Amino acid sequence: MNPTRLAKLSAALQVSHLDAIVLNAGPSLVYLTGLHFHLSERPVAVIFTAGQDPVVILPELEMRKLSGLPVKAFPYPENPAAWDGTFRAAVTSLGLDGKRIGVEPRQMRLLEFRYVKSGASEADFPDASDVVSRLRVRKDADEVAAIRKAVRVAQSALEATLPLIKTGMTEKEISGELVVQLLRHGSQSAMPFAPIVSGGPNAANPHATPSDRKIHPGDLLVVDWGAAVDGYVSDLTRTFAVGEVDEEYRRIHQIALEANAAGRAACKPGAPCLAVDKAARAVIEKAGYGQYFTHRTGHGIGMEGHEEPYIRGDNAQPLEPGMAFTVEPGIYLPERNGVRIEDNVVITEEGPECLSDMAREIQVVG
Amino acid sequence: MNPTRLAKLSAALQVSHLDAIVLNAGPSLVYLTGLHFHLSERPVAVIFTAGQDPVVILPELEMRKLSGLPVKAFPYPENPAAWDGTFRAAVTSLGLDGKRIGVEPRQMRLLEFRYVKSGASEADFPDASDVVSRLRVRKDADEVAAIRKAVRVAQSALEATLPLIKTGMTEKEISGELVVQLLRHGSQSAMPFAPIVSGGPNAANPHATPSDRKIHPGDLLVVDWGAAVDGYVSDLTRTFAVGEVDEEYRRIHQIALEANAAGRAACKPGAPCLAVDKAARAVIEKAGYGQYFTHRTGHGIGMEGHEEPYIRGDNAQPLEPGMAFTVEPGIYLPERNGVRIEDNVVITEEGPECLSDMAREIQVVG
Numbered sequence: 261m262n263p264t265r266l267a268k269l270s271a272a273l274q275v276s277h278l279d280a281i282v283l284n285a286g287p288s289l290v291y292l293t294g295l296h297f298h299l300s301e302r303p304v305a306v307i308f309t310a311g312q313d314p315v316v317i318l319p320e321l322e323m324r325k326l327s328g329l330p331v332k333a334f335p336y337p338e339n340p341a342a343w344d345g346t347f348r349a350a351v352t353s354l355g356l357d358g359k360r361i362g363v364e365p366r367q368m369r370l371l372e373f374r375y376v377k378s379g380a381s382e383a384d385f386p387d388a389s390d391v392v393s394r395l396r397v398r399k400d401a402d403e404v405a406a407i408r409k410a411v412r413v414a415q416s417a418l419e420a421t422l423p424l425i426k427t428g429m430t431e432k433e434i435s436g437e438l439v440v441q442l443l444r445h446g447s448q449s450a451m452p453f454a455p456i457v458s459g460g461p462n463a464a465n466p467h468a469t470p471s472d473r474k475i476h477p478g479d480l481l482v483v484d485w486g487a488a489v490d491g492y493v494s495d496l497t498r499t500f501a502v503g504e505v506d507e508e509y510r511r512i513h514q515i516a517l518e519a520n521a522a523g524r525a526a527c528k529p530g531a532p533c534l535a536v537d538k539a540a541r542a543v544i545e546k547a548g549y550g551q552y553f554t555h556r557t558g559h560g561i562g563m564e565g566h567e568e569p570y571i572r573g574d575n576a577q578p579l580e581p582g583m584a585f586t587v588e589p590g591i592y593l594p595e596r597n598g599v600r601i602e603d604n605v606v607i608t609e610e611g612p613e614c615l616s617d618m619a620r621e622i623q624v625v626g
Numbered sequence: 627m628n629p630t631r632l633a634k635l636s637a638a639l640q641v642s643h644l645d646a647i648v649l650n651a652g653p654s655l656v657y658l659t660g661l662h663f664h665l666s667e668r669p670v671a672v673i674f675t676a677g678q679d680p681v682v683i684l685p686e687l688e689m690r691k692l693s694g695l696p697v698k699a700f701p702y703p704e705n706p707a708a709w710d711g712t713f714r715a716a717v718t719s720l721g722l723d724g725k726r727i728g729v730e731p732r733q734m735r736l737l738e739f740r741y742v743k744s745g746a747s748e749a750d751f752p753d754a755s756d757v758v759s760r761l762r763v764r765k766d767a768d769e770v771a772a773i774r775k776a777v778r779v780a781q782s783a784l785e786a787t788l789p790l791i792k793t794g795m796t797e798k799e800i801s802g803e804l805v806v807q808l809l810r811h812g813s814q815s816a817m818p819f820a821p822i823v824s825g826g827p828n829a830a831n832p833h834a835t836p837s838d839r840k841i842h843p844g845d846l847l848v849v850d851w852g853a854a855v856d857g858y859v860s861d862l863t864r865t866f867a868v869g870e871v872d873e874e875y876r877r878i879h880q881i882a883l884e885a886n887a888a889g890r891a892a893c894k895p896g897a898p899c900l901a902v903d904k905a906a907r908a909v910i911e912k913a914g915y916g917q918y919f920t921h922r923t924g925h926g927i928g929m930e931g932h933e934e935p936y937i938r939g940d941n942a943q944p945l946e947p948g949m950a951f952t953v954e955p956g957i958y959l960p961e962r963n964g965v966r967i968e969d970n971v972v973i974t975e976e977g978p979e980c981l982s983d984m985a986r987e988i989q990v991v992g
Contacts, residue, residue: 296835298819300932301732301925321921324831338922339940365736366667370729373736385736439815440806449805449820453664465690469662555687556704559667566666574705 261314261329265292265395270310272391279359280309281388284372287563288364288392290491295325303343303372306331307361309354317350317375344378351379362388397560397568398582404606406492407561407584410447411604411615413487414494417441418618427477427502427626431457431470438485447487452495452565455485459502463598466555466590475626477503480513480597486565493565495586496616497602502626505597512549512591513599513622519543519589520601520620523557523571527587527605527612533575540589541573549591558586561604583607584615627680627695631658631761636676638757645725646675647754648742652733653929654758656857661691669709669738672697673727675720683716683741710744717745728754759934763926764948770972772858773927773950776813777970777981779853780860783807784984793843793868793992797823797836804851813853818861818931821851825868829964832921832956843869846879846963847991852931859931861952862982863968868992871963878915878957879965879988885909885955886967886986889923889937893953893971893978899941906955907939915957924952927970949973950981 269292273281283289283306285297293314297304304322307315313330320335332353336346351357357380363373365387377385399407420441425434435457443449458468459479468482475481479502486495499513523540537557544553558571561584569577569585583606590600603616635658639647649655649672651663659680663670670688673681679696686701698719702712717723723746729739731753743751765773786807791800801823809815824834825845834848841847845868852861865879889906903923910919924937927950935943935951949972956966969982 301936321832338938341940363736365740368736370731370734370736370739374731436809436815440809443802443806443809449802449817451815454815466687467691570667572704574707 261293261331262291266308268395269308269392272395273308273310273362276362276388276391277360278362278386278388278391280307280354280356281362281391282307282368282372282376283364284368286367288367288396291392291396291563293329297322297325299369303347303375305347305372305376307350307354307356307376312354315350315354317347344375347375348379351376356380356383358382360384360386362386362391364389364392393568396562398580399562399584399606400582403492403562404582404584406490407494407604407606408615410487410489410492410494411496413442413446413489414485414496415616415618417445417447417487418483418485418498420445422625425475425625428474430472430474431459431462432472434475435470438483442485442487445487446489448489451488452486452493456482458482458598460597461595463499464592464594464596466592466598466600475502477626478505480505480509480599481625482598482600484600484602491563493561493563494604494616495561495565495602496604496618497588497600498618498620499599499601499622500625501622503624509597509599510622512593515544515547515549516589516591516599516601517620520587520603523587523589524603524605524612524614527579527607529579529581529607529609529611531579533569533571533577533579534573536571536587537573537575540587544589544591552591552593553589554592555590558588560585579607581607581609627659627697628657632674634761635674635758638761639674639676639728642728642754642757643726644728644752644754644757646673646720646722647728647757648673648734648738649730650734650738654730654733654762657758657762657929659695663688663691665735669713669741671713671738671742673716673720673722673742678720681716681720683713710741713741714745717742722746722749724748726750726752728752728757730755730758762928763934764946765928765950765972766948769858769928770948770950772856773860773970773972774981776853776855776858776860777862779808779812779855780851780862781982781984783811783813783853784849784851784864786811788989788991791841791991794840796838796840797825797828798838800841801836804849808851808853811853812855814855817854818852818859821849824848824964826963827961829865830958830960830962832958832964832966841868841992843992844871846871846875846965848964848966850966850968857929859927859929860970860982861927861931861968862970862984863954863966864984864986865965865967865988866991867988869990875963875965876988878959881910881913881915882955882957882965882967883986886953886969889953889955890969890971890978890980893945893973895945895947895973895975895977897945899935899937899943899945900939902937902945902953903939906953910955910957918957918959919955920958921956924954926951945973947973947975
């Protein structure tokens with residue numbers, strides 16, 4: 261339990277005219293309570309109200325996790341026939357029927373939702389994603405320290421991997437080696453995502469999955485990877501040249517590098533998120549490749565690999581101290597090659613601090 | 627796309643009086659279509675109806691994944707304001723309002739569900755988990771081969787880890803080393819779960835997370851681990867003795883071993899799942915430790931670490947050829963020590979085949 265965060269949540273519920281918020285297993289629950297559960301076939305829900313202990317509905321065999329915590333537990337046995345009754349009793353104990361119970365649609369499954377709703381069939385369940393994300397979006401010093409460590413671990417791991425990359429290796433082999441190095445350098449095994457390693461035509465797909473394609477001279481090689489440390493993640497991208505690459509590919513690499521720098525320079529406290537997107541995008545548009553930068557410029561990082569704030573051209577949300585996010589412009593030439601250069605920035609009172617410092621200039625591998 | 631599985635799905639929809647089933651990113655979607663998406667802040671849904679091409683609603687930047695596939699795509703741009711309209715258009719194109727649209731509550735998030743519902747506000751959304759799981763529960767030869775490989779990779783990885791385990795190492799260190807060995811031996815980096823390594827009092831918690839506790843003589847050491855190969859998982863447990871352990875702990879290890887053997891022997895085609903649970907549980911109850919076996923005897927494995935069939939005392943579902951699952955009795959002495967021995971079994975026409983064969987007898991480590 262984190263009393264400071266729970267007190268802020270209580271205040272936020274009142275401001276939002278919510279009688280409660282219900283969370284299932286996931287990062288917001290960990291943020292508020294420190295409780296880790298899996299999203300399994302056994303539903304787990306925690307109901308937060310202002311001024312009362314949180315109510316936890318969970319399998320009996322998970323009860324040890326609550327030992328000593330100021331919560332009210334409603335454990336259920338293995339037989340699913342008993343689950344509905346346990347959920348009803350929990351929801352009823354708070355008198356929530358007909359009330360406003362906030363949910364996080366991105367995280368909440370129908371599994372938990374339907375059990376909760378069966379105990380409060382007349383309640384409203386508005387989207388309350390903002391209530392918790394407004395707390396989570398401003399990282400405190402410990403959270404920034406964890407992200408900083410996750411950046412260092414990721415960078416050390418890739419530095420250790422680069423000398424091992426040879427022409428003829430598959431994307432999957434390189435990705436697997438990078439995972440081993442991430443673990444050796446101190447990442448938790450629950451990583452934010454499996455490293456993307458994509459070469460040549462596959463690099464033109466921003467969301468590629470490492471394949472059995474062998475890298476060969478002429479490829480740009482996109483490596484998009486991250487580590488997890490103390491429950492917080494990093495998310496970086498560097499793009500390499502496999503041997504000699506075409507002049508145009510060197511040029512788009514340089515343009516992406518300049519767009520990345522322009523985006524980072526625009527990360528001023530008080531500026532809207534869209535200013536960062538526009539600054540990075542302007543560089544690529546001016547160079548004539550605007551149509552090949554097909555995604556937003558970045559996204560928040562923290563307990564999740566993707567969270568608020570989103571660095572989109574339509575997002576007027578102002579940057580505030582404590583916000584941590586990626587700046588990751590890219591250029592994707594369909595069926596040919598692609599480049600992306602991604603850094604992790606945190607906003608301080610004084611301005612942006614870039615947590616990642618690995619060389620961005622094109623390096624030859626293989 | 628898997629035409630055989632899609633044809634079976636069409637038939638199953640008709641039997642279940644469903645007009646459609648809607649899936650979001652996850653294993654059932656991969657099973658039917660081969661399409662991998664992340665559960666991200668961008669909703670993705672695929673609507674299956676009998677006799678029409680599946681309808682896919684997805685971000686524009688994911689469109690490459692559909693290249694050449696017989697689907698009808700409804701891509702949406704980065705701006706969330708446009709998503710609702712895209713979902714409405716997709717659902718409306720199938721004329722589904724007022725109809726019966728099945729969902730998987732364990733997988734479906736409110737994020738996707740609410741967008742789909744906004745295009746079919748008068749539809750019913752019954753739980754259709756069984757429709758897909760009845761297909762998935764009977765593994766074909768390729769699926770069994772993948773699970774078999776995942777078992778072999780897991781066993782080789784633990785064999786390589788055992789000589790490295792020393793008294794004084796923390797549970798986390800041992801778990802990290804095991805992950806490295808899993809990758810080296812061929813596991814995908816997206817593993818079913820992070821290995822559980824829990825010693826002494828922590829071993830008394832069946833769902834422990836590896837901690838900073840150092841293992842020391844007298845501990846039972848539970849290692850619950852698995853690999854993922856070709857999208858299919860294994861899930862095994864062996865329990866070791868760190869140095870000399872108390873006589874009672876050796877005894878509960880032997881009882882768990884006999885319960886495991888009894889459970890595996892009861893895995894006959896046509897027998898109900900509950901027979902396996904009862905056979906394993908009877909051994910532990912007879913030995914006087916029944917109250918310390920606090921969970922079901924097993925669960926299905928396949929694309930997920932936990933899926934049907936569930937080996938519970940109240941599950942009369944008959945075992946059928948192709949079903950693959952764990953048999954994992956345990957004994958947990960609160961605050962003291964614990965033991966679990968887990969194997970992976972697949973049902974064949976002739977009887978049970980145990981895919982795992984690593985020694986189950988107590989071995990000393992450290």
